Amino acid sequence: MASRPRTLLVNPPLWNVYAPHLAVPLLTAALRDHGWPVTAFDLGAVHLRWMLTAETVAGLCERYDRADRLGLDPAAVDEARLLLPSVCDGVEAAWAVVHDPAGLHDHDAFARVARTLGNALVCHSAAFDGFHCDLRSNRQHYSERSSASVLAATRDRDRNPYRWAFETLLPPRLADPGLGMVGVSVSADTQLIPAMTVAALVREHRPDLRIVMGGNYITRIAGRWRGRHPFFDLVDDFVLYEGEDAIVALCENLFEGGTRPVPGRSSLTPDGRLDFAPARDVDLATLLAPDFDDYDLDAYLAPGPVLPVLASRSCAWNCAFCSIPFASNRYRHRDATAVVDEMQHLARRYGSTSFMFVDEIMTQRTLREVGAELVRRDAGLHWYGETRFSAGLDDDLAATLHRSGCRRLDLGLESYNQRVLDLMRKGTRIEHIEPGVEALLRAGVPVHLFCITGFPGETVEEARRTAAFVERTLRRSTEEFGLPYSTSVNGPFILDLLSPVGEHPEQFGITVLHPGPDEDLALSVDYIAASGLTGSEAAVLAAEADALPDTGRTAPLQHRGLIGESEEYAFLRCVLDTGVPPGRPTAEPAVFTPAPGDLLRLADGVTWRVSADTRTVGLYAAGADSILRLPSRWTGLLSELDKGVGPGRGDDGRWDDDVLDVLCTLWTFGFLADPQRHATPLPAGDMPGLRVRATPGWRRSVDPDTGRARLTSLVTGREVALNVHAFLLWLDHAGGGQPAAADRDAVADMIRVELLQAYLGDDPVTTEAASGRETGREDA
Known part of the structure; x- marks a missing residue:
């Protein structure tokens, strides 16, 4: 009997450089469980490691020498040449320090690491026209909001830094003669150009391979297509919604003559028409543990690894600003026993006791049941996740969470104004917020507060009331409860076309300013509000609320080329009780x-x-x-x-x-x-x-x-x-x-x-x- 073809599953940059993403390991487990050969390839992690080597950084000089022809910014190139010697001397040692948990205790050493890694990314940014490289989003000459721009990027090694890098990193993975299919997972807009660049290179090097693309972001953009899209020039199949059942059925149909429907499959008929198979929920009771065997778990930019797990899918609520329910089917949760079984299995197999729940929302039921099961087993694990404020977030639940190993809880505060919460259809009562925060802090669980400034109709006074509450909460966390690890983030309202606000703008008193045809992939758009803050005013207030004091931006990895303290670092600092890095020393004038x-x-x-x-x-x-x-x-x-x-x-x-x-x-x-x-x-x-x-x-x-x-x-x-x-x-x-x-x-x-x-x-x-x-x- 002929051997089955192998599938290469690729996670492209840029998602999360601090920990592995869950999608590809779940698909890997599904294929292996059904006897299909598969290789999981976290190209995002491999690409980051490749960027942060002395050899790669030194090689950027070849591009600097051609700055005029490549259209590079002379001032940026000049700055990069200044930084190159120190980066090349220190980047390998910096990589080692950032992977050592002891490094989190030595704040001075960690600051030096941040400097070196940040400067390495500055050097990469200078090497490409219009490129700004950080660890959250890489802005470049081409836009992910335009199909034509994305396709143009896949052919341009001079201005697409991913094309330049992948020409080195990808071909060795395509050399296997037993390879039959390449699957690419796309969870965010930041991954779209890298993902399509992967598809283009596969087409060039192995035109015999089947190319399939899926993930949350693909669901969001491909779900709007009503005819043949130009991306079909590079991709054979798009899979919308959940992929575990779909990837197995697709292999059976392509390589063994199977005929069962592939849930969520979007493909072209022989005469070029778009054909879509209805999606189907994956039975979470049969969900397999993610398979990280092919991953180098030391390739992420944090000590750990902090492994992702899930206890549920989708969200039980339907907030007006959010499109999560659209892209993830109906809400379902797993049995707590199965969840804790999985955590203990992963801890034994990969040697990690640190986990992050990637659920869109951990309901109180999930928190109580998973927390109680971890306590009952005395599992010795640490974890964090995201939930919302409600009446049941009390001292008993908070104590259970802490005993179970919870060392950070992210909470969707959004606003500290009942009127605004009601406009958001949040389903939160303001009288539950402060008691919930206090219960968690008393129990020793730091909080992270998500805030939105400028939801349609919100006033300046309401926005500042939220900011004042957050400032007071973080100060109390440190001074009253001895927990310096609580954090917050405040961002301006972004209008998502797939959210309730985007689908029914008239209900929220706004006029949508739809982008032109050259931005056919745009999901976030500008708008005019009939009352309250404008978008520009919201951006100013959000920046003001999120500003750090005048001692400067000193969080680890906050630098010209890097983003600030990641949630993984905040969590690990609490687990290890390292304290937080001091601010910039205040000097006497x-x-x-x-x-x-x-x-x-x-x-x-x-x-x-x-x-x-x-x-x-x-x-x-x-x-x-x-x-x-x-x-x-x-x-x-x-x-x-x-x-x-x-x-x-x-x-x-x-x-x-x-x-x-x-x-x-x-x-x-x-x-x-x-x-x-x-x-x-x-x-x-x-x-x-x-x-x-x-x-x-x-x-x-x-x-x-x-x-x-x-x-x-x-x-x-x-x-x-x-x-x-x-x-x-x-x-x-x-x-x-x-x-x-x-x-x-x-x-x-x-x-x-x-x-x-x-x-x-x-x-x-x-x-x-x-x-x-x-x-x-x-x-x-």
């Missing part, structure tokens, strides 16, 4: 007072290079993780400082004002060594001779209604929020000068957070010196 004739030098680890393209000199300080760009006329000064030789002084024995400005900038951002302690505390009281100037490289965003400003440093990535008075004061010192005594406290605060640089001189900076000598402020 200080001034720079170099004495004429003193020898000055660049700090250790500073590299710099002159860019002919940008006519600037760029510097990188590894210790401070700062990048600064100055006009190239300062190259001579940097050459002297590189040798440890003090710059020249004027005929009167004083530093020139413009030289002092540059030296102060270098010191402020960590580029200048200070062995002789030229940095001194800001004098108390009167400040004769104090000169201040706005430090270079701050990008500002101002709310025209309130005058509040958010400043982002292009040098360090730090963010600072300013009220109207502070913002005007900062603007007033853009050209330099002496601050008024009445402004001392505000000036001291701005010096502390590096908005102003300061040094002591013999007399105030003159208008001529301030305006006629360029310090590189606009170029930084």
Whole structure:
């Protein structure tokens, strides 16, 4: 009897780089249970590991050398060349540290890891036109909202970074002569271009193979097709909704002459018409444990692994803003005994005691039954999941959850206003929210609060009430309950066309602004609300509510190239009781007072290079993780400082004002060594001779209604929020000068957070010196 063809199941980037996704392991288990050969390939994890190697990062230089032909941003390439040496030296060690649970205890070491990995992604971003690489979504030249754009991306290795990478990573997986089918799972829009790129390469290398694509996102976009879609040029079959039964039936039909329907299959008839088979629910009582045997579970960007499990499918509610019920059939739950059996099986097989429930919602019934079963068995496992607020979230349930190993619970707060919750059709009573939070915190279970700002009809006051409640809750978690691990996220309302709001906008007082035909895949759209916040106002308020204090964005892996603290890290920190990383150290406001004739030098680890393209000199300080760009006329000064030789002084024995400005900038951002302690505390009281100037490289965003400003440093990535008075004061010192005594406290605060640089001189900076000598402020 001939052997059955093998199926290659692919999970493409970019979904979750911190833990494996559940879809492919579930399909793998189903095929193996029915005797079908299969190989599971987490291309997302393999791609990330490949990106974060010294060899791959060093190879980006070949693309930098062709920057003009590839249309790369000269400033980005210049920055990447500055970062490359430190990245290549440290990226392998950084990978090792991030996989060691002990690394979560050493916050300083982890910050260095974040810096190195973040800089590696900055280097990748610079290598492609229009590419910005982080760990949540990779924005690139091509748009996943357009079928034509997606198909164009699959052919372009110069501007599609996935095409460039997959040409190396994918062909070895296609060499097996026994291969008969390639299946690709697409759960999010961020995976669409990589997934279709996989399909294109399979077509080129193995045109004999059958290509099938499924997953939640495919269900969402392919469910709207009413005729042949251009994606059928690359894909033979699309499977909508659940795939465990469908993948087995498809193999039987394709390779053994089977005739039973393939649930959810969307394919073309011989005459080119679209044919769709009705979907069918998978019986969760027969669901097999996911099979991770083919995965390298050390390939994810967190110690662990934190393994995904599920206790239910779909959602028991129908919130107005959410499209989950559309894309996942009806709600069903599994028996708690089967769920805990599976968790213990996975713990034994893969050596992990950490789990995340990927249920869209864990109902109270699920929480109680699974929690009680884990307690009864004394399983010794830790887990987290997502639920909602309701009356039954009390002390008894919270205590059971903690005893069962729950060390984080995500909760859909959305709003702390009953009127808005009712508009959302949330089914939540506001009087249940605070008691539920307190019960969990008393039991030792940190919370994560999801918030939405700007649901149609919400007012500014209501949005700020939610933000105030969240701020108070997080503060109480740390100060009152000793749990520093609680977190929150606040995002603006996004109109999903498949949600109740999108399907019936007139019921919510909004007018949908449908995208043009060039965005035929768009599921989120703009709108006009008859009342309440506009979309732009909601975005501002959400950013304001989600802002970190002026000590900067310091969560692990929060960097130019990386996103902030992931839920896996927050969970593991609580499990291991590591504490949370401290914020950026708050320094006393200080001034720079170099004495004429003193020898000055660049700090250790500073590299710099002159860019002919940008006519600037760029510097990188590894210790401070700062990048600064100055006009190239300062190259001579940097050459002297590189040798440890003090710059020249004027005929009167004083530093020139413009030289002092540059030296102060270098010191402020960590580029200048200070062995002789030229940095001194800001004098108390009167400040004769104090000169201040706005430090270079701050990008500002101002709310025209309130005058509040958010400043982002292009040098360090730090963010600072300013009220109207502070913002005007900062603007007033853009050209330099002496601050008024009445402004001392505000000036001291701005010096502390590096908005102003300061040094002591013999007399105030003159208008001529301030305006006629360029310090590189606009170029930084």
